Amino acid sequence: MSGRRRLIAAVTFLAGLYYFLEFIVPPTVPWRTVRGEVVRVGPKAAVLRVGRRIKTVPIRANTIIYRERPTGAPEKVDESVLRRGDRAVVGPTTYLSDWVTDVNNFFVVLGAMAWGMGLMSLWMVHSANIRKRREEWYGSVLFFAAVAVGVIAGLGYGSAGGPLKRMNDVVVNDVLRPMGSTVFSLLAFYMASAAYRSFRLKSREALLMMGSAFIVMLGQIPIGLWLTHRLPEPLWLPVMSQWILYIANSAAVRGMWFGMMLGAIAVGLRFWLSLERGAFFDAKEL
Amino acid sequence: MGKQMLNALARLQNIDRRWLYLTLALACLLPFVVKMRLPVYVSPETRELFNAIDRCPPDKVVLVDSAWDAGSLGENWGQVEVVFDHMLRRGIKFVVISLDITPLGPQFADKVISKLVASKYPNRKYGVDWVNLGFTKGDWQAMQQIAKDIRRQYKRDSRGWSLDDAQHLPLMQRVHNIDDVYMIYSVTYSPMENWIPFVHGVYGTPIGFGCAGIQSTTYYRYILSRQLVGMLVGVRGAAEYDALLYPDPARRTSLGTHLIVPQAFGHTAIILAVVLGNIGFFAARRRGGSR
Amino acid sequence: MTNPAPWQIWLAALVTLGIYSYLWNDNRLYRMLLNVMIGLGVGYSFIVIWKNVLGPLWWQPMVRGLEAVAHGFAPGSAGALWILVGLLGTLWYFQFSRKYLWLSRIVIGMTLGAGAGMTFKQQFLLNAPQITDSFRPLIARADGSPLLGGTSAPVSLWMSVNNIIFVGTIVCVMVYFLFSFEHKTALVRGSAKAGRWLLMISFGAFFGNTVMTRMAVFLERLQFLVDDWSPIVPAWFWALAGATVPAGVWMAIRRAAQPHKNEGDARE
Numbered sequence: 001m002s003g004r005r006r007l008i009a010a011v012t013f014l015a016g017l018y019y020f021l022e023f024i025v026p027p028t029v030p031w032r033t034v035r036g037e038v039v040r041v042g043p044k045a046a047v048l049r050v051g052r053r054i055k056t057v058p059i060r061a062n063t064i065i066y067r068e069r070p071t072g073a074p075e076k077v078d079e080s081v082l083r084r085g086d087r088a089v090v091g092p093t094t095y096l097s098d099w100v101t102d103v104n105n106f107f108v109v110l111g112a113m114a115w116g117m118g119l120m121s122l123w124m125v126h127s128a129n130i131r132k133r134r135e136e137w138y139g140s141v142l143f144f145a146a147v148a149v150g151v152i153a154g155l156g157y158g159s160a161g162g163p164l165k166r167m168n169d170v171v172v173n174d175v176l177r178p179m180g181s182t183v184f185s186l187l188a189f190y191m192a193s194a195a196y197r198s199f200r201l202k203s204r205e206a207l208l209m210m211g212s213a214f215i216v217m218l219g220q221i222p223i224g225l226w227l228t229h230r231l232p233e234p235l236w237l238p239v240m241s242q243w244i245l246y247i248a249n250s251a252a253v254r255g256m257w258f259g260m261m262l263g264a265i266a267v268g269l270r271f272w273l274s275l276e277r278g279a280f281f282d283a284k285e286l
Numbered sequence: 287m288g289k290q291m292l293n294a295l296a297r298l299q300n301i302d303r304r305w306l307y308l309t310l311a312l313a314c315l316l317p318f319v320v321k322m323r324l325p326v327y328v329s330p331e332t333r334e335l336f337n338a339i340d341r342c343p344p345d346k347v348v349l350v351d352s353a354w355d356a357g358s359l360g361e362n363w364g365q366v367e368v369v370f371d372h373m374l375r376r377g378i379k380f381v382v383i384s385l386d387i388t389p390l391g392p393q394f395a396d397k398v399i400s401k402l403v404a405s406k407y408p409n410r411k412y413g414v415d416w417v418n419l420g421f422t423k424g425d426w427q428a429m430q431q432i433a434k435d436i437r438r439q440y441k442r443d444s445r446g447w448s449l450d451d452a453q454h455l456p457l458m459q460r461v462h463n464i465d466d467v468y469m470i471y472s473v474t475y476s477p478m479e480n481w482i483p484f485v486h487g488v489y490g491t492p493i494g495f496g497c498a499g500i501q502s503t504t505y506y507r508y509i510l511s512r513q514l515v516g517m518l519v520g521v522r523g524a525a526e527y528d529a530l531l532y533p534d535p536a537r538r539t540s541l542g543t544h545l546i547v548p549q550a551f552g553h554t555a556i557i558l559a560v561v562l563g564n565i566g567f568f569a570a571r572r573r574g575g576s577r
Numbered sequence: 578m579t580n581p582a583p584w585q586i587w588l589a590a591l592v593t594l595g596i597y598s599y600l601w602n603d604n605r606l607y608r609m610l611l612n613v614m615i616g617l618g619v620g621y622s623f624i625v626i627w628k629n630v631l632g633p634l635w636w637q638p639m640v641r642g643l644e645a646v647a648h649g650f651a652p653g654s655a656g657a658l659w660i661l662v663g664l665l666g667t668l669w670y671f672q673f674s675r676k677y678l679w680l681s682r683i684v685i686g687m688t689l690g691a692g693a694g695m696t697f698k699q700q701f702l703l704n705a706p707q708i709t710d711s712f713r714p715l716i717a718r719a720d721g722s723p724l725l726g727g728t729s730a731p732v733s734l735w736m737s738v739n740n741i742i743f744v745g746t747i748v749c750v751m752v753y754f755l756f757s758f759e760h761k762t763a764l765v766r767g768s769a770k771a772g773r774w775l776l777m778i779s780f781g782a783f784f785g786n787t788v789m790t791r792m793a794v795f796l797e798r799l800q801f802l803v804d805d806w807s808p809i810v811p812a813w814f815w816a817l818a819g820a821t822v823p824a825g826v827w828m829a830i831r832r833a834a835q836p837h838k839n840e841g842d843a844r845e
Contacts, residue, residue, distance in 0.1 A: 008682045012690035019694030023701075070490055101438060104427030106662060107691050109635045110684060112423055113666025115626045119619050120673060139609055143616040150620025157389075157625050158420070158446060170585060171617060172393055178589040178801070179614040180356030182596040185795035188552070189600055191788055192310050193303045196559040200567050205777045212781025213788075214557060220499070220522050220789050221550035222324030229325070238327035244782050246330075250506040251743045252779035254707060255750030255772070257507070261704045268696035271689045307600050314796060318803040360797030361790065389625035421629045426699070441633055483702030499789035503782055511710035520786070521793045545796045552792040 009274035016272040018103055022096045027074070028064060033091030041082045046090050057090045064093040119147070212248075216241045292573040299566025306559055313555035317547040323535050324547055331509055332526040335494045335516025338469060339372055346468035347461055348373060348380040349432075351477070352395035353387035358475040358498055359394070364524030364542030365496035366473050367398050371540070372531055374399075374407045374415065379457055381467075382418040383440070385428055387474050392420045392444045413447075413455045420444030426480040433464040433485055464489045469515065476501040482513045496523065521545045583809050590806040593798055601829075635659055711747055713740040746775045 026033070034057045036048035046057045046065070059065075059079055066074035068087040076097075082088055126140035149171065156168030201207055218224035219241020228236045270276045342348055350369070354362035373380050382399075384391030396418055403410050410416070419440045422428055431439040437449055447454040460466060464485065472481055473496035486493045492515040495505055499520035508514040518527060524542020532538045581589075592610060599607040642656020665687075671680040714723030717737045718730040752765060753772030760766050 004679045004682075008679070008686045011683055012686035012693075015687040015690030016692075016694030017690075019691060020697060023694075023698040069488075075489070101427075101431060101434070104424065104430065105634060107688070108424040108427055109631065109659075109662050110666055111688060112626060112630045112635075113663070114669040114684075115623065115631070117669055117672065119623055120670065122615065122619060124673070136605065136608065139612040142609055143612040146613045146616025147620035150617040150622075151624055153617075154621045154624025154628075157621075157628060158444060160445060170588075171621065172390060173397070174581065174585040174589045175592060176390070176614065176617050176621065177356040177359070177394075178593050178798070179596060179610065180618075181359055181794060181798050182593045183611075183614070184357045185360075185791075185798050186596070186599060188791040188795035189303075189307045189310060191791045192556050192559055193306055195556055195784075195788075196301070196303075196306055196563045197299075199560045199563065201564055205774065208774060208777040209781040209784070210560070212778040213784040214781075216782045216785030217553045217557060217788055220520070220785065221553050222326055222546060223550045223554060225325050225327045236327070238329070241785075242329055244778060245503065245506050246510065247739050247743055248746060248775065249503055249779045249782040250510055251746035252750050252775050253504055254507045254711060255747040256754065256776075257504075257704065257707070258747070258751060259754040261700050264696055264700050268693040268700075272693035274686075304601065311799075314792075314799055315803070318799065358790075358794070360793035360795070363797070389622055389629060421625065423626075423630045426695070479703060480699065483699060487702045487706075499786035499793070500783070500791075501786075503779070503786050507707060511706045513706055520789045521796070522789070541797070541800075544800060545793060548796050548799065549789065549792050552796065553788060556788055556792075 005274075012274055013272060015107075018096070018099075020272070022100060025094055025096055027066065027076075027094060027097040028089060028091030029094055030091075033089060035089045036087070038082050038084055038086045038088050040084060041079050043079065046079060046082065046088070048088065048090065059090070060092070062092050063090060064098075065090050212244055216244055219244075289573065292569045295569030296566050296573055298562045299570060301562070309559075310552060310555050313551045314548045317551055322547055324550060326522075326525050326529045326546065328526045328529055329519070329523075331506075331517040331519065332523050333516070333530065334509075335471075335518060336372070336527055336530045338492055338494060338515045339369060339378065339471070340376070342373075342376075342378045342468045344377075345460075346379075346466060347457070348378060349467045349470045350380050350382045350395070351385050351470065351472040351474070351481075352382050353384045353391040353472070353474040355388040355390040355394060360541075360545065361498050361520045361524070362473050362475065362496060363394070363398060364521060364540050364545070365518045365527075366395060367402065367540045368518075368524050368527040368531060368542065369471060369473075369496070370399055370402055371406070372527075374402055374410050375531075377415070380416050381457070381461060382416065383432070384421040385472075386423050386425055386478070389421045391474075392418055396444070412445075414457055417455055417457050417461075418444045419449075425478065426484045429478075429480060429484045433489060433491075435463050436461060464491055467491060469494060471496065473497075473518075477505075479505075479508075482508060486513055494518075521549050586806050586809060590802060593802065635662065639663065711744065713744055715741050715744065745771075749775055 034048055034050060034055050036050035036055065039047040039049050039054060041047070042059075044059055046059060048055050048057060057063075065077055065079055065082065066089040067077045067082060068089075069075050074089060122143070126143045128134075129137045129140040152164070153168045153171035156162070156164030156166070159165040159168070199206075199210060201210060215237060218227065219237040219239075224237030224241065233239055267276075339348065350366065352362075352366050354366075370380075372378070382392065382395045384395070399416065399418075412418075419436075420443060422439055424431065424439070428439050440449060442448055443455060443458070445454075449455060449458045452459050469492040470481060470485060471494045472478065475498045477495040477497050481493050485491050493513070494516045495514055496518040497505060497520075499522075502517065502519040505514060505517055509517060518524060521542050524540055525538075525546040526542075528538045528540040528543045529535075535543075595606050595610045598604055638656040639659035642654055642659060645651040645653040646657045665684060668680045668684045671677045674680075714721075714727070715737060716724040717733060717740050718724065718727050719733040719736060720728055720730040721736060722728045722730065724732060749768045749772035751772070752760075752768040753776065758765075760769050
């Protein structure tokens, strides 16, 4: 493995190691942690009932206290919040969970730093179009003009008023929003056309799929209830549709997700340990 | 069946797509021109969400993650509209956030609330009855931050006021962390499942989703395991919730109610198109020259 | 919030109809509008992400930290360390360099590693309740509790049948997807076949919901055109459209019907 690959593998492993340890390692040092029911609490010590014994646990600067929530999940609290009868875990911290917020912020900011890449990529493509006078290069000129307008309009984001806010409202409400919606709405037509051309009853599986699709489609709309409301309730299309969604579909999706869970853990391990292979990971530049 | 008839039927599988588009558009247009009402069946997941929000105690708020924009407006607008209507009517306080997905989320939420306040609830005030904290990023990290201390994720609201500004945001003076939140309602095209393990799993806070129909099939399993308290599915979810809010159909004004009948016609048009295609397919196969 | 002015409604309607022109055929107007949409979206998001994320979470803490350092390492100087995150973040942009592409792999690796590390916790927390909920009583009472050790509710045939179907579907679907062992025995083959059939029902449900979602987006646009735009359209516009659009369509159909000029249905 080259030096570069080792460096990339090392940072990949370290980045994942923190979260893995934070999940695996308890938040308090196991052999010095006391878990029990609170008897009384003071600023310097907590008294817990552990089975039949009473234990006094000193509270120091590095001591953390977890109170058990009704869900069973632990909640980090100060000693002043504890009450008699609470189930608590007291012990010296392993520090891993204390850093979660800062590590989280680090990755949030690091990820957000990539936000200029989309603009850069488009910039390169469209500037090449203009430079080389490719077909419909004026579309690229329009693109740059639109970027400038979008940036100026964005300056009005969050403003209380003024011309920039007005521009922001017009760009978002009267241009971006309608255009975005309309582009997505083209899919309705493509779906209709695709269903018309390719949904053919060539097998029993196709019949099952089509039957289920028709029941769900009709069950989701008032026409389904209107068509079947004179039948007994279990035969109403909405009721049958709900049964398909809650029982048949949920069970099948759950089966698929269990398989995907195993796959996600396996792939996660491969990424974390840099065992993954493929064009991206085996690139010659590394 | 005569050969001429079979030939005619076989042509049904070769209709130009533009006739299909026109038929679909006209089928959807008809209910806008000829107003009609059809009965709405309220599904269990909608009813559970309605009941959950209705039970919100007066000292807590509902956290609404409204992270949608133009792409899913047809479904999500109605889903937030009916829930905002419910909360404004009952005086349930709520805090709007927009997590990841799109920076336009807060603006759309503002627009929905402004319309409701202007038309039905002029006595409801920003900062007192609701606050919009705006857009933020961070996925599960941000969820954990918000749960532990909302001020670690948000310093100001979407209008620029500090969260500690008691004059402009009196509501935020009693909202600090997950203990002050009664439930979370996440509305977007595909709500982030991380709400479930990182908030519900740890703190037990009820979670409800408002999602596109296409995404709902993967979320029903969470309702069965009670990890989700309820869900609004697409346009019909909004129409169903509206039916629970307003038993009198004449009083229902949400986008979901407006769109459910045209939706019904659209579905019917697509079903007919599939049936026609299959008639043509079987006719061609019988004739001896299938596609 | 004020109602939009007529010119704003016209602007929204024209861009909507311009994009719908694609349904007739791919055309220049549509492509130009797409360029405008992408440009506006990219430019707008650029500023909004700075205002919402990078500004408050990175720039401001960093500047405060540097100011504290400049004041002789006053409290809060640790914020200056955010400058290192900024330097690390610039490594993303080496994606555009052939020579130094490997530098961008560092941040990609860090992000992948963090995501992979989180996967264990996330998958466990997300799916553990799903796994426990999947163990349902095959003979159940009306409230879902088991026959033995359950509540006093009466035994329910409907609940029991549903639970049997539920558990059976999960098992059959998992057997269908597990390729680690050969499907040799009749039981395994039968389960896999049943799993495939049950998946077809699920895919049908997926299709039904997909249609609902796609239709909803179109209906919102249609509602805008009908309820917001058409009332402000003057009568002469409708007359002009009524005269030119059918004529244009008829001419296009005639042109398409001529064999030597037939472009075919290339888009689908």
